[in-house]
Amino acid sequence: MTNTPIGFIGFGEVGHSLSKGLRSEGSLAVLAYDIDLKKPDRKHRVVARADDAGVGLCETIAELTEQCGMIFSAVVSSASIAVARSTAPHLNPAHVYIDLNSTSPQVKQEVGRIVEETGARFVEAAIMAAVPSFGHRVPILLCGAAAAETIGLLAPFGMSLENFGREIGRASATKMFRSIVVKGLEALLLECALAAERYGVTERVLASVGAGYPGIDWNKLAHFLLGRTAIHGDRRAHEMLEVAETLRALNIQPLMSDAAAERLLDAARLGLKSRFEDKPPKSYHDVVHAIQELQASTVLSQSSPTRISHRE
DSSP: OSSSEEEEEEEEEHHHHHHHHHHHHHHOOOOEOOOOOOOOOTHHHHHHHHHHTTEEESSSSSHHHHHEEHHHHHOGGOOOHHHHHEEEEEEETOEEEEEEEEOOOOHHHHHHHHHHHHOOOOEEEESOHHHHHHHHHGGEEEESTTTTHHHHHGGTTEEEEEOSSSSTTTTHHHHHHHHHHHHHHHHHHHHHHHHGGGGTHHHHHHHHHOOOOOOOHHHHHHHHHHHHHHHHHHHHHHHHHHHHHHHHHOOOOOOOHHHHHHHHHHTTTTHHHTTTTOOOOOHHHHHHHHHHHHHHHHHHHHHSOOOOOOOO
């Protein structure tokens, strides 16, 4: 497998960052397929990412699997099972299929079942930190019988991979329960800033929080997290919905997770991603002001009377 390219299904932030880092480390060939290649208004973004990373693009999943022995699924969490089903007819025992998506343990287990029925080997992967900060060196937990093989191939290219055992679900469970804190904090900071900006006291509020919890620059953290909320709020909200489902399966009422998901979704529905042209703003002030403007324009459009033109 070392002489064959590795492939990415889905070439957004995760696929681009990981593949660019891998390409920078040596001669490992990387190919990618993304459904946006079929969408005229989005194709240029995928092509630009591929050019930047030195990655070849495939027109179909079949073309990708024919050339690649190791396949990474890096799509939105809600598409994880559907992508596995679409890929399954093109898999065989020579393939290793690695699911990087932020889904529940139950979803990972279902994806694993779909993959292993083809004879291919399945590896569950859980990304444990922000990809933009670490690139291809981001810590990733792996579970499954082929975890050691995956580490053996990719660790020499600088990836930070940990064999977390054979049982599928443990890696995603670790990530899910971490998200309760990380994305819950993101939602809390957003709600705090939305209110505090009205009085111009956000920086003072966060400085006061820092006095009680020393060692963290809370203003800097808010700039980073809310900048990511502006671009990835929809995806991160759906990750929290996955967390909520995981908790329900454990008979734990997801009070905080549901609330965090709704707060993130509320911002995402306004179209912040388009507002900032897919580039994370550097300041939470920009995020809050954009939300306020978008909310105001939404209210105005809803309250404006419908104009009826009469033709003679």
